[in-house]
Amino acid sequence: MPSSSRPFTDPLLRWYERHGRHGLPWRATERSPYELLIAEVLLQRTTAAAVSGAYVPFVTRYPTPEAVVAAPSDEIEDRIAPLGLSKRAGFIERCSGQLLARHSGKIPRCRYELAELHGVGAYTARSVAVHAFGEDVSAVDTNVRRLISRFFGLECDSDAIAVLADEIAPSDRSSDFLYAMLDFAADVCTSRNPECGDCPLGDDCVSTGLASDNAD
DNA sequence: AATACGGGGAT
DNA sequence: ATCCCAGTATT
Numbered sequence: 379m380p381s382s383s384r385p386f387t388d389p390l391l392r393w394y395e396r397h398g399r400h401g402l403p404w405r406a407t408e409r410s411p412y413e414l415l416i417a418e419v420l421l422q423r424t425t426a427a428a429v430s431g432a433y434v435p436f437v438t439r440y441p442t443p444e445a446v447v448a449a450p451s452d453e454i455e456d457r458i459a460p461l462g463l464s465k466r467a468g469f470i471e472r473c474s475g476q477l478l479a480r481h482s483g484k485i486p487r488c489r490y491e492l493a494e495l496h497g498v499g500a501y502t503a504r505s506v507a508v509h510a511f512g513e514d515v516s517a518v519d520t521n522v523r524r525l526i527s528r529f530f531g532l533e534c535d536s537d538a539i540a541v542l543a544d545e546i547a548p549s550d551r552s553s554d555f556l557y558a559m560l561d562f563a564a565d566v567c568t569s570r571n572p573e574c575g576d577c578p579l580g581d582d583c584v585s586t587g588l589a590s591d592n593a594d
Numbered sequence: 595a596a597t598a599c600g601g602g603g604a605t
Numbered sequence: 606a607t608c609c610c611a612g613t614a615t616t
Contacts, residue, residue, distance in 0.1 A: 421611040428602065428610080462600035462610095469613080499613050519611045560611060569609065570605075 383546040385582040386529055387555065391548075393578050394558030397565065402426060403433050405557065411485035411510035412477075413437050415492075418502045419470060424461050426564070432461060443474035443483050469497025487511045509553045516543035516556060521563030528567060531584035 379387065399405075404417030416437055420429045436457055440446045446454065455467040473495045477483055485506065486492055492503035504517035516522065518540045526543060527534045548555050566573050580586045 418611065419613095423600085423610055423612055425603075425610050460601065462602075463612085464601090465599065465614085497613065501612060505611070517611080520609085521611070556611090564611090 379546055379548045386579065387546055387548060389578045390558045390562055391551065391554060393562060393566075394554060398557060398561045399426065399564075402430060411506065412442060414510045415473075415485055415498070415502070415506050416440075416470065418505045419466055419473075419497055420458075420461060422466065422502065423463060428461055432457060443477040446470055446474035447478065466497060472496040473498060485510060487513075489513065489515075505556070508547075508556055512553060514547055514549040514552050516540070516547045516552070516559075518543050519560070520569075522556075522559045524569060525559055525563040525567045528572075528585040529579060529583045 404414060409417075417429070417433060420433060420436070439457070440449060440454070451467070451471060454471065455464055458464045458467040458470075476495050477485065480486075480494075481491075487507065487510075489503040489507040492498055492506055493500055495503075498506075501517050501519055504513075504515055505519075507513040508515060508517060518526075522543060523534060523539055526532065526539050527536070530542065532538050532542070546555075566577060567579075574580060574583075574586050577583065577586065
């Protein structure tokens with residue numbers, strides 16, 4: 379992590395310790411890599427609030443890839459349906475089969491092997507690598523993209539965002555840092571009507587004060 | 595490089 | 606009524 383990024387990372391981590399969404403069920407300690415992978419798939423284009431209700435019943439009913447493969451397809455689909463993008467039910471089934479066939483039911487640590495799994499793209503692979511295995515990278519989703527583009531003044535669709543996100547990830551706290559960016563972007567640096575007023579990053583944010591979104 | 599998938603909450 | 610959400614697979 380370059381020292382020049384500390385005006386970003388330090389206040390962000392401090393904010394996270396105080397105001398982060400620490401109660402989200404997939405963040406509980408002792409979640410297995412498989413359980414984290416399931417959470418990430420359910421969270422694709424889906425709000426944390428929506429997933430939080432369905433998550434515990436899901437991983438309780440299907441605690442392993444074996445349980446997914448053994449279960450009736452329509453039953454899994456019924457649990458995904460309220461979240462939308464119900465084809466993810468099929469993703470999870472196929473992914474679970476691949477986990478059994480290729481990795482003897484375990485979640486691989488390598489994010490490129492992770493991304494070979496059905497329903498697991500670059501983002502989800504990185505996310506699992508960070509939260510399950512502590513890899514020193516970032517995962518750029520909608521929230522992180524918006525936050526970094528605003529703070530550093532980068533174009534929203536710039537490839538530089540992903541590069542920068544990796545560079546500034548603190549090697550010893552990559553998971554907390556990612557959660558911190560997600561929570562901060564969801565609660566303060568929101569898509570519409572960001573709370574720039576009492577933003578703890580305000581002094582150094584390129585876009586501070588221009589309350590219109592889409593900071594570039 | 596576009597497009598389909600999607601229900602639910604916020605504005 | 607429209608926008609948005611911890612994206613990915615498929616044209």
